[in-house]
Each structure stands twice: as C-alpha cells, then as structure tokens.
Amino acid sequence: MGELIEVEPGRWRFVKPTIAPARSALPCPHIISDIMPATEQVDGRFYTSKSAFRAVGRSLGLTEVGNEKFKPKQRASSSPVAKAARREAIGKAMARYKAE
Helix, strand or coil, X not given: CCEXXXXXXXXXXXXXXXXXXXXXXXXXXXXXXXXXXEEECCCXXXXXXXXXHHHHHHHCCCCCCCCCCCCCCCCHHXXXXXXXXXXXXXXXXXXXXXXX
C-alpha cells in the first residue's frame, strides 16, 4: 500500500513507499575472491588459494563437483538403424494410405 500524506491544507495524496536497491558494503560485490579458508587437499597440504587447490586436484586426476565435463549424449533416434526403421514405417504408412 502507500502512505497518505497531506500535500497542502485539505489536499491529500497516496505516496508509494520507495524501496532502496540492495547494496553491498563491498566495493565490487560481483567479484569472487581467490582466497578461501585453509583447506586440506588429498596430498596432505593446506591451501588458501582456490586456483592452487584446483590445480593440485587436476594434477592428481580428481574431478571437482560442478566442473566435470560430460560426454555429449546421443539421441537413440539419431542412429542409422533408427532412421532406417523410421523411413520404412513412413513408407508403409504412405503405401497403405495410397492403397485406400
């Protein structure tokens, strides 16, 4: 709703409240820092840098959850066998339609 204010004697108006946009106290809120709390990697060392942590994980053959690259899925209907079966079914349907 709004707030009822008196503009001048005898004249009233509804004023919609204005909401201030969300602001961060940080100078650049959309930048992700490379610094992280000390975390142990599989090699037993502690890392405070995300890039160093990830580099060690990659060199050890580990996969970071969320960054894995999946093989592209192939549709079952795009195989040559499926295409040939589809063409044959369409051909039979057209032949039946023309025969009627």
